Amino acid sequence: MSFFVSRNETNKATAKYRQEAESKSFTHELWDWTKSILVALLVVILVHQFGFNLSTVRGNSMQPTLQEGEWLFVNKAITYFKAPKRGEIVIIKESEDFTLAQHLFLVKRVVAVSGDEVQGRAGFLYINGVKIEEPYTDTPIQDGDFGPTEVGQGNVFVMGDNRHAAASADSRRFGAVPTSLIQGRAECIVWPLTVADGL
Secondary structure, three states: OHHHHHHHHHHHHHHHHHHHHHHHHHHHHHHHHHHHHHHHHHHHHHHHHHHEEEEEOOOOOOOOOOOOOOEEEEEOHHHHOOOOOOOOEEEEEOOHHHOOOOOOEEEEEEEEOOOOEEEEEOOEEEEOOEEOOOOOOOOOOOOOOEEEEEOOOOEEEEEOOOOOOOOOOOHHHHOOEEHHHEEEEEEEEEEOOOOOEEO
């Protein structure tokens, strides 16, 4: 009789041990999954904030280079290592000085950098007195002459590629832009795939 009682107690103890082990195993596995998800989320946030992201083109100020609705691959990391150069397409965060209401970010081309003198004359762009060839535009500047303006330290002068009258709100309207407002450099069009290409 005592043999059966002892065996029954042993079975109960074994079952309880298994149940506890399974419970611990499930809890351990759940914690592992939670840690993995949290690490993945942290990596995504860091990459989005400091590395790369996608930006959608709104408006027509960068035509014919960029069209409404295209997705751009934006290199944010480059802003920590290199100053913007002439000809680069950049994403700019709006400031209170030039808020355009409908957009939080602007896509523009850097046409002049710190120390440059920029001027629009007779439909053409001049940098430091030299007429600039701009193969990315499809018309001379139609908004009239501007400048000459010297770009201050830590600033860039940006324009939209669309040079038709009143087609682009840019540095001709709100002045040079501090490089601290540049969020990244547009590297290429990633969508739609039919036009995906480098810039």
